[in-house]
Structures are given as structure tokens and as C-alpha cells.
Amino acid sequence: MGFTSAWSISSHSDSVVAELAPRLAPALEADRTDPAARSRWAAWQRAPLPDHRTWYTDRAYDEAVDSFQALTRPGEHVDDLCNGISDPGFHVMEDLWDPEPDAADMFVSVHRKEYAVAALFHAIGPARAALLPGWCGNVLLTAAEVRLTLPDVERALTFTPAERARVTGRDWLDYGARDEHVTDGPLRVWRNAAAAGRGICTVALHVQ
Template sequence: MSSTGVWVVGVVPDAEALALPERLFHLVRPGDRTKPPGFAEALAWWSNGGDREPFFEPPVDPSKPVSLTPAARRLADLVEDANPPTEAVEAMRDAGTALMPDAEGPGLYLATARKANPVAALHYGLGAQRSAMLPGWFGDFLLSASEVRNALPRAEEALLFSPSERSAALTRITAWMTGMGDDTDFGAAALVDAPLRVLRHAAATGSGAAAFSRWY
């Protein structure tokens, strides 16, 4: 059965961004913050040069798809394990998404990809150093208006490139979407540009911002 990875980034009212964690705190369970075995080691691998390993190998037969290396599978698992779908996390994702605009525009970005996680693609495209500058934790965040303003400079540092750096990042994102998934038409440029557009819009309007990823 096929699956679709979804990542939504949008503005939310500042008052709601401030109130939501306390409103849902009662759903947090003692084991919710426990990461799966091997998570710390995988995070250390990614942060200390793992992003420079080969993630895809060309096929012997050009008509066949590329082969995934252990590094590609390890990053995919790392991103999935970073924000496990606990009751509290799922409630936060539902409530936060409901506060976002109804349609894409300056304050909303929606990325979808069949069989691939857009957040993993973005991290692969940016590499460990740049992706660590993004707000939140592997694609999930909930920021008040003041937190948006504080996070924006580092997000700009992560997502603004020289022409050659941008080309390399987009090439890597496309490689992830075609190697891990099968989306040859995925908008790699939007995956880089749109989150920054949303954060800037939130800063300009005094709004909070949120981002959540899930599978359908």
C-alpha cells in the first residue's frame, strides 16, 4: 500500500501559540520523551559527517532506479524517530494545523510526496550544519511571535544560498525524492523557499508559526 509524506508550515495566532502547549500538557505521558534504541548514535552520526556519506548508488542497468545505501535508510529512520506520534504530539499536530490558514499563500506551505518524507528531503538537501539552524526539531515546531523573530535570522542563514550552493541543495532534494520516493515532479525549490516565506510573513504580521509532518 502506498503512503504519502506531508509537511505543513503555517502561521498561527500568537495567543494560540502561547496557550497550546499548556492546554495539551495533560496528554504528555512519562515515556513520551524516550527515543528509540540507537537514536542518539544516529543523531551523532548525522551531526558529525554522516551527511557527507553516499546516500544513493546508480544502478548497473540505467533503466532501473537508484539503490539506497545504509546512510539513506539511517537518515530516513532518524527523521521518523525524532518526533514519534504520541498522543500529545498528534493532538498538537491536529490543533496547530487547525489554526493555520485554509489555503496556501504567504502564510501557509504544504509539501506532499508519495513514499518520501519532505522533512528528510530538506535535511538531506541542506546537510547537517544548515538543517540544525532550522527552528524546532526535525520538521516540527510551534513558535510564538517573539520566538519567530528570534528564530528568523538562523533560518535565513540556513535557507539562503549562493547560486552554486542552491543548485547543489536542490539536486540533493530531487535525488531524495526520486530515490527514496518516486516523485519526479516534486518542487525542490519550494521546499527551500516556502518555509522561510512563511516565517517572514509571521514576523511581519506579529504571528506565531508552526510546522508538522505526518504520513497518510
């Protein structure tokens, strides 16, 4: 079955973050505290997966791969919210994307039959992924929280040339000539938001 997914990172004023919080915060927390998701996270932290090009040649990894893919798909509660299922009054386009037309304030990674968060997490590994705030690509932060978390995001997404080569090799997403890589866009938006005194909202979802 085909699907299209999106990972959206957008920066907003604190007033917009406050308006989003009553809807997004409960969905974020529900996905973060789901026992099955926490178990999958712990399993990946204990035993990072090898290079993805070996996954389907060595069947010993099947269970771990399935667990990782379930972990890094859009969380059920955030996905339902973003698609108007749990709250018909909330729409990603109108409430997150349209209000921020400046490309400097956004990173959106859209892929057919792939998940940007999964590719990023596999590329950087569990230790770096654990430095990213929120839960599996989803977070809502005020401007003060953006500044506070920026050092960890920089540690997670800043690479030496040798690290960059390894990370690029583990990112399986296809990019067009003008597409920003999933290892680059998040840090750009975080830095811009911190410099501008803005908050951040990130959501992973299926595009209906």
C-alpha cells in the same frame, strides 16, 4: 507498503500557539529527547551522507542511510497526536489548517512514498539543518521566538547561485509546476510570520 506524508508549516497568533502548546509541546519534547533519535542525529552530524544517487550503488552506506531515514521520518509522538491516536480531540485539519486559509501563512508539502523533511535535510546538509529551530521539522514558536530564530532560518535556507544548484540537485522530491519547493516554502512563511508578528507551528506526519 505505500504511505503519504505531509510537512506543514503554518503561522498563527500567539493566542492560538498558547492553545496548541499543552497538546503539541509534550509530543515535540518526547520526540526531541528520544535517545535513539538523538543518536541518529549525532551520527548524521558526524558523517553527512553523500549524494543520494550513490546510496544504492554503494552498499557501504546502507546502515547510515537507514539511520538517516529513521531520523527524518515523522516523530512517533507528533505523528500519533496529529493522527488522533494519542489525543482524539486534536485534528490537524481543524486545529492547524482550517483556521489559516491565507496561503501566505502556510506551506504544506505532501508526497507519496517520500518525506519532505528528509529531502530538505539531505539537500542542505547537517550544518544548515542544525540552524533550524525545533526537532526534525517539528516546532511550536511564539511571535517573539519566530523573530529571534529568523536569522538562523535565513542562514540555513539562503543560497548563492552555486549553492542553489547543488541543493536543488540533492532534493529528490517531484514537484508539479505550481508546487513550492521544500527549500523555499519554510523561509517564506517564517519571514511573513515575523513581519506580521505571528507565531509558527510546524509538524511532520503521515496522512491517514
